[in-house]
Amino acid sequence: MKDIEEVDTSCNAVFSDPPGEELTPLQYFGTMCSDDIIQKLVEQPNLCCIQKTGAPLDTNVREIEKYVGINVLEGVVKMPSCRMYWTEATRFSPIAVSMPRNRFDKLRNYLHVNDNTKMKQREDPDYDKLLKVRPFVDKIKQGFSIIEPEEYHSVDELIIPFKGHSSLKQYVKSKPHKWGIKVFARADSSGIVCDFEIYRGKGTVHNDTGLGISGDIVLRLVEGLPKYKKFKVFTDNWFTSYNLISSLKNYGILAVGTVRPTRLQGCNLKADSELKKQGRGSYDYRTETERNIIALKWYDNKSVVLASSYKGVSPVELVKCWSVGERKYIDVPRPDIVREYNH
Template sequence: MKESVRRKWTTKDVMLDDTAWKGELPPPPDDVLSPYQYFCAFFDEEMVDTLCYQSNLYATQKNVTCANITKEEMRKYLSILVISGKVRVSHFRMFWQCGTRFEPVADLMSRNRFEAKHRCLRMNDNCQAKPRDAEGHNRFFKVRPLVKQLKKNMKAVAPEERQSVDEQIIPFKGRSPLKQYMKSKPHKWGYKVFTRAGVSGIMHDFIIYEGKGTAHDNGFGISGDIVIDLVKNLPENRNQELFFDNWFSSLRLVDELKRKGFLRVGTVRVDRTEKCPLAPDATLKAQGRGSVDFRVDEDSNIGVIKWFDSNSVHLVSSSAGVQPTDLCKRWNSKEKRSIDVPRPFAVKEYNAFMGGVDLADMLIELYRTDYKSKRWYMRIFYWMMDVSIVNGWLLYKRHCAQLSIKRRLSLLAFRMQIAQTLAHLKSSPLKRRSGMAAEAEIVPAKHLIHSPVTPRPTVYVRYDGMNHRPQYGEKKNRCKFGYTFLYCAKCNMHLCLLPSRNCFKAFHVK
């Protein structure tokens, strides 16, 4: 542990000399990409290749009856998992049973084939795992390749000005020595994850808690070391604002972050204020709700603020002080009405920008992939898929805002378009051609087709140039200019193919 410095406490407010953010967000693309392309920005082809290779390797090692799993089949497997986040059933086999059959899943793959893939699914070679007592043993070895690649892809996204660090939990009630209990979370049992996210909810980095060795020893205790590890990829000396709660905070940590050019606002525990001479609770309570006392270290310009609301709360800040104060609404239980309570500026900043990780957690929970499995690492795999979808949607929203696009896909529509593309994509992902319109990707299908017989394929599948074959159907159906028996076997769209008019070509070529 690093030694505490001797503080010179004064009653002057925090001096804000140069707190302007010196970074900027990169310009958006010329047009928004497809949902699948945003998904692949995080869950990329390298991760799909790893799943295919390691699953086939495991099947060979164990002599499991499972035919070679191709990338197309792996994408279909992933598509079913993505769909299951929205369409919930008591038992997964209900997707294929007669009374509860769900065609988008049942027509995609047989039940036996899906279960065979699920049994073989692996992310690393078990033969390369080191014993528990050996040097270099990794407790998350089974998911390490995917975790490493996902973190790399998340760090590639430009961070916002304000970042928060907080805890998440991956729900899991099975047997695992890595499982944690967190009484304050909606899901009490699971894997604890420390996450850094922007105020928009985009996650940029994470660390899965594994006990001793979770973070490098930086001399700030386990909580402070986690913060140092999570921000080490942020550019220094750009006045990036960081927000985290009292479990992480200490004055020494704020000193170190300020030395690296990071600004910080957050709560702090009383025993980490280094005996800062603040007024006792009884004095502030006698002054009424909204009373405040503060001290600022003369050398470091770091302030410690004590604000009394219904109870006292301590904050430490290097970027915001007491002034300017404002009024916030609070409920008075005695008078049975809302009252105005004075609030320091640091409290206002903390309340406004601390919730990035909680926002991401809420969005993941809306359509969480929940296929029950006794293998402890599968829940982490599902979580990585859900994070990739949510991050992709939030990045899509950022680009829509930069391009002033008002009509945007909801998270559900975004997720289902990813599932549809995964189900029908036959080739390796291609770069979207510059002339390809994106309107079909950002406007819900109900605004494009008034009464569709079958769902229209996504732009990504429509123009991929793979396996689009005309077939002759038993019944004719509507084309753009009339009725025809011909349809595309892949898109399932009826399209004319006449000497005078080739709707089939016009539909598939941009």
């Protein structure tokens, strides 16, 4: 039972100078959705239409750019039905004028990113559930990779809302959108997604490190961070384990995360009942001295267990918290590791 030894946390990442001219929104969009993607969205719908009907779709780059723009705008100006943008009573001119409704429907029907004939059978070891959108996903990842990383990053899961038929569809009751496609993402402190991996069951990641899928995903998502630059990564208890924090430390990446007690073998922290008797703000901690990794249980309204490779107990600050029983604000001790994670 000792505090973590002091760690040099100075992040020596170097950032480029800001651009000389401010980019337009369209130019920023082009850095993520490149001309290669648009060209794919021209070639593949034409090919799909020929395969199904024997006649070409006769679309082009300009028309596909309009189609993408309409979809973006529909996400801003929302209506219950797609056709309402063209209906006389609810007509929305920026969309209705740019493309006829029937043409939009036809483009949507034949929208493809990859050749269907390349799809392998499920029994094939090279079968890819994301083959139909693989070129698009890879290009978007490539666009994200040009974003220069900030010091602080968070790895978490998010849901792309979707209720259609797909083997990728998941139900996550804790999310605002409970049905959809699960995506694991790394975002920086500005809220910008820097890398992501779509969950597709077995085969989501190929780097079997012995940490389980949760740990493998974190190591996969931090691949884009330069090593030994002392970036900070935050995770929740689905990802965090002692072995993960130790592995990140080998890459020169510091970490803080909430952790399940079952993933801290041999680390016996005080029971919740004992901490509850001591009152709000009580805590117990242990440090694995060989790797200088600390585990701490802090009791507020309920207990939370955290693990860290660079933040420990000290300094302990007093924070104002509302007490229901006393009906007033009281001072509650908060260790530094808890402050860092909340921040």
